[in-house]
Structure formats: structure tokens, C-alpha cells
Amino acid sequence: MPETSxxxxxxxxxxxxxxxxxxxxxxxxxxxxxxRHDRGMRGPAFGTSPLVPGGVPAAxxxxxxxxxxxxxxxxxxxxxxxxxxxxxxxxxxxxxxxGQNWAAGSVPLATYVDRKGAAAPRLVLFRRPLEHRAEGAxxxxxxxLTVVVEQFAEVLGLPAEDVHPxxxxx
Numbered sequence: 001m002p003e004t005s006x007x008x009x010x011x012x013x014x015x016x017x018x019x020x021x022x023x024x025x026x027x028x029x030x031x032x033x034x035x036r037h038d039r040g041m042r043g044p045a046f047g048t049s050p051l052v053p054g055g056v057p058a059a060x061x062x063x064x065x066x067x068x069x070x071x072x073x074x075x076x077x078x079x080x081x082x083x084x085x086x087x088x089x090x091x092x093x094x095x096x097x098x099g100q101n102w103a104a105g106s107v108p109l110a111t112y113v114d115r116k117g118a119a120a121p122r123l124v125l126f127r128r129p130l131e132h133r134a135e136g137a138x139x140x141x142x143x144x145l146t147v148v149v150e151q152f153a154e155v156l157g158l159p160a161e162d163v164h165p166x167x168x169x170x
Contacts, residue, residue: 066127067092073144077164084156089122096126110147112155123151146170
């Protein structure tokens with residue numbers, strides 16, 4: 001639009017351009033905003049919908065599903081040892097930070113951090129290495145149970161079989 005030297009309050013001319021084929025008596029072609037069956041985009045990839053409301057597991061991310069499973073396993077194991085373990089916190093990190101002088105042949109799956117001052121003791125699970133070793137939700141839950149039980153067994157100084165009845169040695 002050409003600029004005019006009139007006052008800024010003056011109305012600017014509006015230009016309208018119409019392009020495309022005209023169908024029927026003077027109507028523009030219908031633009032497609034939905035699929036060919038006229039249902040529209042649906043599913044969890046397109047946000048919440050009546051088919052996938054916000055609280056349904058299909059709408060959760062991988063990290064949210066991991067957190068849910070980890071909390072469930074942690075509650076199941078730690079509930080039997082509340083007096084001995086105290087107020088243990090659960091933390092989830094994406095990957096462990098490994099120094100350049102790391103000599104072990106594998107990546108750690110979890111670590112236990114003792115109480116430091118006023119900070120509570122913490123069990124830290126490393127999400128990506130754990131997910132990498134499991135092929136599905138059931139295997140991930142079994143692996144998490146194994147890791148949590150073994151960490152608590154080491155802290156309590158007990159055999160892993162005594163810490164949780166559902167533990168099976170790998």
C-alpha cells in the first residue's frame with residue numbers, strides 16, 4: 001500500500017484480492033480443513049479431544065508414564081521399610097553424569113544419595129538407561145522393581161529377597 005501524508009487517524013484504503021476457481025453461481029471453492037471423511041484431525045497427536053481427555057494414559061508423555069511407574073514401584077517397596085528408611089525421596093534424572101575416568105563397562109541405572117544435613121536421603125533413577133533396557137511397560141516395571149529393591153537392600157544391609165516379596169533375581 002502506498003503511504004500517504006495524511007494524518008494517522010485517516011482511514012487507509014483496503015485492497016481485496018480474490019483468486020482461485022469459482023464454483024457454482026458466484027461461490028469460491030470450499031477450502032478443506034478436515035479429512036475427506038469430514039471427521040477432522042483426532043487423537044493424542046493433536047492435543048486433548050473427546051477421544052483422549054487430559055488424564056488418560058494415552059495422552060501422557062514417555063517421561064510421565066515412567067514417573068507413574070517409578071512412583072508405584074517405590075511406594076510398593078518403601079512402604080514396608082518406613083521405619084528403617086525414613087523419608088526417602090525419589091528423583092528421576094534423564095541420564096547419569098559420568099566423568100572421563102569412568103572405568104566400569106556399563107552405565108549406572110540408579111544411585112542412592114545419603115542424608116546430607118537437612119536434606120532427605122534420595123534414590124535417583126536414570127530414566128533413559130532404564131528405558132533403553134526395557135522393551136515395554138511390563139518389562140520396565142519389572143526392571144524398576146529390581147533396581148529399587150537392590151538399592152534398598154544395599155542401604156538396609158539385607159538380601160534383596162528379604163526386602164520385597166515380589167523380587168526375582170535377574
